[in-house]
Structure formats: structure tokens, C-alpha cells
Amino acid sequence: MTAVLAVVIAATATIVIDEILHKVVRRVGRRSPLAADLARKVRRPFLVTTVLVAVQQAIRVFAGDFSFRAGVLHTLVLLCIASSAWLVAAILLVCEDVALAKWRTDVPDNRKRRRIKTQVVMLRRVTVAAIVVLAFGVMLMTFPGIRALGASLLASAGLLSVVAALAAQSTLGNVFAGIQLAFSDAIRVDDVVVVEQEWGRIEEITLTVVVVQIWDDRRLILPTSYFTTKPFQNWTRTGSAVLGTAEVDVDWSTPIEPLRAELQKVCEGSDLWDGRVCVLQVTEATGGMVRLRALVSANDAGALWDLRCLVRERLVGWIWEHQRDALPRMRAELRQVEATATPQTRRGTARVYTTGLDATSEQARVFSGGDDGDTRGIAFGGPDPVAVSRS
Template identity: 75%
Template sequence: MTSVMTALPAAVGAAAVALLFVETVHRVTLRLGRRSPLAADLARKLHRPFLISVTLLAVQQAIRIWAGDFPGRSGVMHALVLCCIAGFAWLVGAMLLVLEDMTLARWRTDVPDNRRRRRIKTQVVMLRRVTVAGIVVLTAGVMLMTFPAVRALGASVLGTAGLITVVAALAAQSTLGNMFAGMQLAFSDAIRVDDVVVVEQEWGRIEEITLTYVVVQVWDDRRLILPTSYFTTKPFQNWTRTGSAVLGTAEIDVDWSTPVEPVRGELQRVCESSELWDGRVCVLQITEATDGRVRLRALVSANDAAALWDLRCLVRERLVGWIWQHQRAALPRLRAEVEAVAPEPVRVGGHAGPGPSSDAARVFSGGLDGDTRGVVFGGPVPAASERKE
């Protein structure tokens, strides 16, 4: 009873001192936070884990030093050790998250030409997930190792660790593959958060990258969820791999009689009058001339994929309206030649020129080359005696 009466005041006194110390540090940090964003973030996010960790450590040390032997001492001390381990793991995790948040705040992505910033953001987000998972696993392992029975069990488990590893790897092959693919994507710079990609014939933006899946925000606000291994095993288009500026086309079919130079001048005026155009490329070319019509292709450029889509629609709309207003004769036409032809007399026997009976109309027969080709594709040619039969 005397030991218990000694332990309680010691624990209360240690907790009071710890609370006073933590509160003093917190106020000092808040004062520093008026000038430093890092100090303000530390004061806001580390106050609670720091308070719990320091208080538990002070109580545990006070009982260990000043309290004598009392019933349940070992259990109380073991519980305090477990709580201290969990508290300090929480504190370390919070500190790492603060540093990662500061990195993200410094390298913001809402600025022009943010390719490098998006790469850093992707890597920091992936490291945050790995860090949290690693801290949880290590904390659980350290807490389990405080139990003597678990330490004894660990020696016997080492003998079968190889077999268990193989079985676990086979059972979680797909999951592990996606996890390694996620790490590969984070550091290979193949895709980054906010990259514009085309996957599964869908155009969208990389919204989130995790260790197991990637979220693509499609242009119509749908979400396409793909495993991370998809981006390491299948081809896809990344429109912002080296920069956000892209090229796009708008195609119009017109008649052969269309004067192209006035249309080219109208395209230049449309681009110069629009804030969507980045001033790099504005070209009009004829890319096809078939089936009685020609195809005009307007090639334009913009700073990003979203602006390019609107610019292509604008160019197509303005050119169609201008052609309808100024060159209506240039619209595609259907041409056909109609003439009366007198019937020719039917000839009996013979043909005026190469016909079905001519070697020029045969591919697999008639001539040495044709017979040889027929053997290859249709089997051996029968002999003359076999044909008569």
C-alpha cells in the first residue's frame, strides 16, 4: 500500500511537470509561428502527439524511479512502455508529415510550367504513403517484441521464414506487382499528378497515384480507376510528359475548286484574335484529295490540353461559318457523268481484247508463273490425262 501511495503522487507530479513543459514549448512555437510558416505548422500538428508522448514518458520514468514494488507493477510498466512506443511513433509520423506538407507548399502546382513541381508532388505523396505504412509496421513490430513469448517465438519462426515468404509472395503476386509498379511510376517520371493522358480511348487528367491504383479524371468528370501495373505494361499517351503545350487539328472537307489561301488567312485571323492560341503554330494544309473533295487540316497549338480542345472547336466553328458566308461554292459536291450510250451488237465467238479467256485475266492459272502460284496456294495442278477424264 505504501508503494502504491508513493507511485500515485509521483505519477501525478510527473504528469503535471510534463504538461507545464509541453505548454511552454507550445506557446514559444506559436510565437515563432508568426514569422515562420514551419513553426506554425509544427505548433498546430505536433502539439497533441508531443503532449501525449512526453506525459507518458514522464509518468513511466517517475514510477520506475520513485515507486517501489506494488501489485501489478510489471503490468503497469509494460502498458506504459507500449503507450510510449505508440506515442513516439505518432510524434515521428506527424513530424514527417509536416515536412512533406512544407515541401508540397513550397513546390505548388498551380503555376504555369509546373512539370517539375508535379513530379515532386507525385514523389512526395507516394513517400508519405510509404512512410506512414512503414511507421505503423515498425511500431507494431517493436511493441510485439516487448512480449517475452513473442521474442521466443521469433527464434522458431526464423526457420520457416523462407517458406512463408515464398507462399506469401505467390498469394500476393498481383498486389505486390501493383505496389512495385506504383513506386516505379513515382520515381521513373512516366506519369505525374495532373498529367494529361489518353488511356482506354479516354482523355483525362491524373488525379491521384497510390501504391495500387491510379485515378484518372476523365474530361466529363468521370473517374477511371486503373491498377498501377497498367501504366508499366501497356502503352498510353502522356500529353504533358515534357511540357504542357500541345498541338491539335481541325479538319474540314471542301470542293476541289476551293481557293485555299483566303481560308488560310481566315485561320490566321481566328488564331490571333483568340487568347487560347499560344502563338506557336497556326498552319492550314491540304492533307487529302480524294473522292471529289479535298480535306483542309488546320494545325494549331495551345498552352495545355484543355485550351487546345476549345481552340480546335473555335477554329472549326469559325472556318465553317466563314466558308458558308464567303465561299459557298466551295462546299463539297457530288459529280456524276450521264450520257446516252448505244447498245453494241453481240459478237459470237472471240473477244476484241483481253478478256476472261486471256492469260492477262488470270492469276493462278494460264502461264508458267500462274501455274506455279496455283500449286502453292491451291495444290498440285492435275495432269492433262486427268483433266480429260
């Protein structure tokens, strides 16, 4: 009876003290974000841990010998270890929130802040995983049989580590890759990347996987080892400003300068343009058409996409309205065929142009027909098979 009363008193007193401390911390939290976060996230694990410790000590001191004493005390020890791990993890979560609140990512030019956010999140996950493993190990070591087994297996720890490493090679590789990504600065949370021919944003980085939010709100989930073993594009590695192109095919007779003036007008009239690059160039002139490439710049990838679409739309509309003769066209030459030709041959008649060079001329050959051509032929064709057979 005394033991039960002692347990009730200890638990009640602990709850009352915890409630008083909680109110004090909440009052302090009105002026301190750290205290407010502690009062909100650490209250439950702290309450559970202190109550379990108080109950355990009350039983040890006031309870005499009874049939289940060892089992009850052992259970309380296990619960205390688990609740202590919960408390430490909650404190780490509060520390992470404080760090992330100081380095907010919803600001312009947030490259350094995104790197710190990625490292803080990864460190927290590694630490929480280590706490869970250590807590589980300490709980197992409270059993005498397992403690003796652990001492006997200590001599063969090398063999066990090799077997475990081979069995979990892929998982451990992803874990180490996740840690490497956190500190190599190759990718960060909110980075814009192109992976597997998909354009998206790094949404989450864990120890084993990286979640990429694709532009159409799909999620591409890749192992962390992918970003350490395969090439990918990072559009925000050193900054968010990027360049992009919009291509238009026109006829050879198209005057280019009016189109350059129209492109400049479109860029200057749009808030998507960042004022850095606005260039119109002829990149190809083959196949009966001229390809124009408008190169523009924007502050981020999303604005660049919209700006490219706007430039393409305005250029197409301006050409249709002011330069319809500039539209791509196919040219063909018609000739009058002889009267003896059949209707079938008339349809397929085409003009044949000759160069005036003989097919055996040196000007018609690259890998033969001269000292220089023969040298190239030997280099690309290998040794003479006749000479090889004679040797």
C-alpha cells in the same frame, strides 16, 4: 498514494512544459513557416508521447509492487511505441509540406516541380507504411510468447517469405510499380494522359492505384501496374504545349487559300493560340469530297480543345457565309433509257465503264500472269499443293 501523486505531478508538469514550448514555437512560427507547421501538426503527438513517457517513468520509480503493475507498464510501453510512431509520421508530414511549399505546382512550366511533388508524396507514403509496420512489429515483440515464436520461426523465414510473396503477388506488384512510377518519371501528378480511350489528368498516385480525373469530372481508378505494363499517352511528358487538329470536308471546287487566310485570322485573334503552329492542309481527296485539316497549337491541352472547337466553328461559319458552293455535294449522272425498258429497270440503270483490258491480261493481275506475279503468288500462297502431294 505516493505513486498516484507522482503520476499526477509528472503528467501535469509535462503538459505545462509542452504548452510553454508550443507557445514559443508559435511565436517563432510568425517568421518561420517550418515552425508554424510544427506547432500546428506536431503538437498533439508530441504531447501524448511526452505525457505517456513521464507517466511510465513515474510508475516505475515511485510505484511499488501491486497486482497489475506488469500489465499497466506493458500497456504504457505499447502506447508509447504507438505515439512515437505517430510523432515520427507527423514530422514527416511537416517535412513534406516544406518541400511541397518550396516546389509549388501552380506556376507555368511546372514539369520539374510536378516530378518532385510526385516523388515526395510517394516517399512519404512508403515511409509512413514502413513506420506503421515497424511499430506494429516492435509492439508484438514486447510479448514474450510472440518473441519466442519469432525466434523459432526465424529458421523457416525463407519458406514463409515465399508463401507470403505468392499470396500477395498482385499487391506487391502494384506496390513496386508505384515506387517505380515515382522515380521513372513516366507519369507525375497533374500530367495530362489518355488511358483506356479517356482523356484526363493524373490526380493522385498511391502505392497501389493511380486516380485519373477525366475531363468530365469522372474518376478513373487504375492499378499502378497498369502504367508499367500497358501503353498510354502522356501529353505533358516533356512540356505542356501540344498540337491538335480540326477537320472539315468541302467540295472539290473550294478555293483553299481564302480558307488559309481565315484560319490565320482566327488564330491570331484568339488568346488560346500560342503562336507556334497554324497550318491548313488538304489531307484527303477521295469519295467526292476534299478533307481539310487545320493544325493548331496551344500552351496546354485544355486551351487546345477550346481552340480546336473555335477553329472548326469559325471555318464552318465562314464557308457558309462566303463559299456556299464549297459545301460537300453528291454528284450523279442521269441518262435516257430505251423505250422498251421497264420502270423497274429504269430506276436501276447505271452506266458501266470498261477498261478495254481482258480479264486474263497481265495488267489485271497481281499474283499471277507473269514471272513477277507468279513469284508474289508463291510467296503469299505457299508451296504448290500438287508438288507437295507428289513429293
